[in-house]
Amino acid sequence: MAQGTIPVGTKWWSGGKSPFNITYGKVMMWFFLISDAFTFSAFLISYGTIRFSANWWPDPNYVFNAFPFMGHANLPLAFVSLMTFILIFSSVTMVLAVHEGHKMNRKGVEKYMILTIIGGAAFLACQAWEWTHMLTGYQDVLVDGKVESWATTISHNPLGPKVMHEGQLIATPGPELFGGFFFGITGFHGFHVFSGVVINIIIYIKTRLGHFDQRGHYEMVEKVGLYWHFVDLVWVFVFLCFYLI
C-alpha cells in the first residue's frame, strides 16, 4: 500500500494537502450525505414515535401483498423485495462504473452508467405502480355504522382493525398518519431516486462527450456514485421500517 511512501512527520494540517486525503468535492458530498441522513432519520424516527404511541398499526404483510398482473393473489413482501433487488443491483452497477472510471475506461463507465440509469428508472416505475395501487385500491370500511369505500391516502386509512358487522368481518378506519408517513417518506426517497437518475443521465452524457477523459479523471462518477449508494442505503432502512417490521 501507498501509506509506506508517506514520510514520517508529514504535516497534514498545514496546508497544501488534504488532511483527509480526499478532494474538496468528495468531502462536501459526504457532508451533504450526513445532513441528508439526519433528515431521513428524523422522518423515520418520527414515524417510529407515532407508531409506538398508537395502540394499533396496520401489519405490512397485509398491506403490501399485491403484485402487478397478479390480481388479488396474496403475495406478502413479493413486490417490495423485487424493488429492493432492483435497487441493490443498480448500486452494484454504479460501483462497477466507478471501478471502470478508476481504470480510465470510458466504454466501461458508459455501459455501467446506462445499467444504473435503467435500474433507477425501473425502481421508480415500481414505486409509481405501488402508489397507484394504494391510492386506487378501494376497500370497504365501517365508518359510524355505515359501510364506505376508502382507498389509502394521506387522509384516509381503510386498514384498521376488523370488527364484526352484520355477520361478517369488516375493517374500521386505521391510523390516518399511516398514509402520511408512507407517502411522505417513500415519496421523499423516490424524489431522491428521481434526482439521482437525472444526475446519472447528466454524468452519462458528459462521459460520452469525453469530458472526463479531457479532465484526466472520473471523479465526478465517484461523487454521483456516493449519492446513488446513499439512496440505496436509505431504501434499506425504509424497507425495514415500512415493509418488514
Next chain:
Amino acid sequence: MSHQPISPEITYVPEHGGTKRIWKTFWLLTVVTIIELGLGLAIYNIHEGPEPNANLVLFFKGLMCILTLAKAWYIVAVFMHLGDELRSFVLSVVVPLLLLVWFIIAFLWDGDSWRDMKNTNGGSIKTEVVAPAAIEKGAKD
C-alpha cells in the same frame, strides 16, 4: 495501476481492489435480504397461526434490524469506499451519526409513554385499556 492522484492535494491513491470484492458484497447483500424476507414471511405465518407468539415476533423484528445495520455497513464500507479512506475521515463521518443512537431511544421511549398516557388517561386509570382490535387477527404484534 494507471491511476494518478487527481489533485496535488491528494498524497496517495488507495487501492480499491478488483471487482471480486464488489460481487462478493452484492451476494452478501442479496443473501441477507433473502434472510430478512424469510423472517418477514415467518412473522406473517406466526400472525396467521392459531396462537401468535408476540415475543418471537419481537425477536424476529430485532433480528431484522441487526441484519439491516449489517447491510448498511457493507454498502457504506465497500460500495461507498468509506472503508478505504483515512481513519480521521471515517470518524468525522461516523461520529456525528452517533447522535442518532440517543435520538432513536429518546423518541421511541416518548412514543411509548405517550401511548401509556392515552390509555390510562394520564395515569389516573390503573388498569391497562385493551384496544378492542388487539384480539383480532392481523392486529399489531
